[in-house]
Amino acid sequence: MTRHVWMIILIKCVFEEFCLMNLNLTEVLLADGVVITKEVPIELDELAYGFGTFPITEKEPAKITVRKDEMNFLNIHGSAAITAAVPCDRCLEDVPVTIRLDFDERVPADGAETAGAAGADADGVFDEESAFDKEYYIQGYNLDVDKLIFGEALLNWPSQVLCKEDCRGLCPVCGQNLNHGECGCDRNLLDPRMAKVLDVFSKLKKEV
Numbered sequence: 001m002t003r004h005v006w007m008i009i010l011i012k013c014v015f016e017e018f019c020l021m022n023l024n025l026t027e028v029l030l031a032d033g034v035v036i037t038k039e040v041p042i043e044l045d046e047l048a049y050g051f052g053t054f055p056i057t058e059k060e061p062a063k064i065t066v067r068k069d070e071m072n073f074l075n076i077h078g079s080a081a082i083t084a085a086v087p088c089d090r091c092l093e094d095v096p097v098t099i100r101l102d103f104d105e106r107v108p109a110d111g112a113e114t115a116g117a118a119g120a121d122a123d124g125v126f127d128e129e130s131a132f133d134k135e136y137y138i139q140g141y142n143l144d145v146d147k148l149i150f151g152e153a154l155l156n157w158p159s160q161v162l163c164k165e166d167c168r169g170l171c172p173v174c175g176q177n178l179n180h181g182e183c184g185c186d187r188n189l190l191d192p193r194m195a196k197v198l199d200v201f202s203k204l205k206k207e208v
């Protein structure tokens with residue numbers, strides 16, 4: 001094999017390594033009826049949202065199928081699973097939370113080329129509930145798998161995270177984790193409904 005050919009192979013390998021988290025959609029976008037199915041590794045190491053940053057401790061590769069339909073929409077179907085360390089709502093200790101993602105998205109193929117660059121000015125085309133309005137995951141001819149997973153994880157975020165059903169939470173007087181033992185504070189003065197109120201507060205904080 002000539003040096004020239006080796007050089008091309010080397011460049012191709014480096015390029016593919018660099019674009020590992022992207023799924024190339026060229027084939028699907030340019031021809032009707034083409035379906036691609038790929039397993040793509042998730043590169044994300046943490047999920048950083050407005051309500052907190054959560055390290056990803058385990059992840060399965062995303063299995064993604066993309067097809068363009070006769071209405072010129074991309075149908076993106078797939079699954080993935082990630083486990084993130086999320087603080088317990090009551091005692092704040094990290095809990096491994098596995099989020100299984102099964103997604104079925106339908107986005108206009110026409111918008112695919114411009115949506116990423118222009119900050120995704122959606123013109124009302126995209127689903128309002130979508131978490132992807134600002135950081136749209138179709139960039140040119142690529143599907144940014146990490147961005148897709150990031151948005152899907154947010155949509156599937158658990159409403160409550162507890163280390164165990166009967167987590168005793170923190171002492172409202174001294175802050176000790178009551179799962180580790182009693183602290184001896186007199187908590188009788190506190191309304192027993194307070195625990196529920198504290199739960200609501202922590203939930204509200206998440207939603208901000």
Ligand SMILES: [Zn+2]
Pocket residue numbers: 088089090091092093162163164167168169
């Ligand atoms: Zn707890």
Ligand SMILES: [Zn+2]
Pocket residue numbers: 171172173174175176183184185
């Ligand atoms: Zn205490």
